[in-house]
Amino acid sequence: MLELFALLTLLAAASLAQSSPQSNILAVLRQEGFTEFADFLAASAPDLLSGPKTNLIVYAPTNAAFRRRKSSSDLLRREVPEEEEACSYQIAQDVEVTGNTKRSYDHGRENGVCNEVASPGAADFMTFLDDPDFVNLPPNNNASIVQKNMPKGALPVVHSGLGDVVKVTGLDIPFDKGVIRPVSGLFSLPRLLSFTLPFLGTDKALAALDETGLINDLDNRTGITFLAPDDRAIPNNISASVLAEILRRHTIVGLPVFTSDLRNGDTYQTLAGTTIAVTVQCANVFIGGARILAGDAIIKNGVVHTVDKVYHLSSSPSTQKH
Numbered sequence: 001m002l003e004l005f006a007l008l009t010l011l012a013a014a015s016l017a018q019s020s021p022q023s024n025i026l027a028v029l030r031q032e033g034f035t036e037f038a039d040f041l042a043a044s045a046p047d048l049l050s051g052p053k054t055n056l057i058v059y060a061p062t063n064a065a066f067r068r069r070k071s072s073s074d075l076l077r078r079e080v081p082e083e084e085e086a087c088s089y090q091i092a093q094d095v096e097v098t099g100n101t102k103r104s105y106d107h108g109r110e111n112g113v114c115n116e117v118a119s120p121g122a123a124d125f126m127t128f129l130d131d132p133d134f135v136n137l138p139p140n141n142n143a144s145i146v147q148k149n150m151p152k153g154a155l156p157v158v159h160s161g162l163g164d165v166v167k168v169t170g171l172d173i174p175f176d177k178g179v180i181r182p183v184s185g186l187f188s189l190p191r192l193l194s195f196t197l198p199f200l201g202t203d204k205a206l207a208a209l210d211e212t213g214l215i216n217d218l219d220n221r222t223g224i225t226f227l228a229p230d231d232r233a234i235p236n237n238i239s240a241s242v243l244a245e246i247l248r249r250h251t252i253v254g255l256p257v258f259t260s261d262l263r264n265g266d267t268y269q270t271l272a273g274t275t276i277a278v279t280v281q282c283a284n285v286f287i288g289g290a291r292i293l294a295g296d297a298i299i300k301n302g303v304v305h306t307v308d309k310v311y312h313l314s315s316s317p318s319t320q321k322h
C-alpha cells in the first residue's frame with residue numbers, strides 16, 4: 001500500500017510539474033526548441049525579463065525562421081538595427097494572459113462577419129520597445145504590434161513595422177511571467193513614415209509629401225495615423241501641392257488608431273482640421289469614404305493604413321476620439 005501511495009504521489013507531482021508554468025524563460029525556450037532565439041535573448045538583452053513584469057507575451061521565432069533572418073539579404077535593405085531593440089520588440093504585455101495553461105485562440109469573431117468592429121478578434125499590444133530612435137509617441141506609450149485572428153480557425157497573424165506580417169505557428173507555452181507564443185519570424189522595427197511608404201506601394205504619396213516638404217512634419221510629429229493612398233488610386237495629372245494638401249486630410253492626429261480600435265461611426269480629427277468618419281460594412285472598412293486595403297503598418301510615430309482612393313473632406317467641427 002505504501003508503495004502504491006508513493007507511486008501515485010510521484011505521478012501527481014509529475015503531472016503538476018508538467019502543467020505548471022516553468023520559472024526560467026530561457027530554460028523553457030530551449031526546452032521547447034527555440035534555442036536560437038533563447039541564445040539571442042540571453043546575449044542581447046539578458047535583463048529584459050527581470051523585475052516584477054507579468055502577463056507577458058514573448059513572441060518567439062522558430063529556429064528555422066531565425067536562421068532565415070540571419071541569412072536574408074533583405075536584412076541589409078531594411079537596415080534592421082541593434083539586437084537589443086529587436087529583442088524588446090518581441091515582448092508585449094497582455095492583461096488577459098494568466099500564464100497558467102496553454103490556451104487556444106478565440107475564433108468566434110472571424111473576419112468577414114458583419115458587425116460594428118473593423119477588425120473583429122484583433123488586439124494591439126504594447127511592446128517593450130521604447131528607444132527614441134524607433135519610438136516617437138505620446139508619453140507612456142511604447143511601440144505596438146497588432147495581432148489579428150484569421151478566419152476558419154487558422155492561427156493569428158501579427159503586424160509590425162514596414163507592413164510586415166508574421167504568422168503565429170503554435171499554441172501558447174506558459175512560463176512564470178506569461179506565455180511564449182511561437183511565430184514565423186522576428187518583427188520588423190518601426191521606422192519613419194518616409195522610410196516605410198515605399199514598402200507599402202505608396203510611392204506617389206511619398207513623392208508629393210517630399211516635394212512639398214510635408215514629409216518632414218509627418219516624420220517628426222508625435223502620434224499620427226496616416227491613410228496612404230495606393231499608387232493606383234492617385235491620378236497622374238494631380239499636382240504635388242494639391243495632393244499634399246489632400247494628404248493633410250488623410251492624417252489623423254493624436255494617438256495611433258489601429259484597425260482594432262476602429263468602430264462604425266467613430267470620428268477623428270485630421271491635420272487639416274477636418275473630421276473623418278469610420279464606416280464598417282461587413283469585411284470592408286471605410287474612413288472618409290476610402291476603403292482600407294491593408295492596415296496596421298507600424299511606424300515610429302504611429303501607424304499607416306493603405307487606402308483605395310484620395311478624397312476631399314469638408315471642413316467641419318471635429319470630435320477627436322481618444
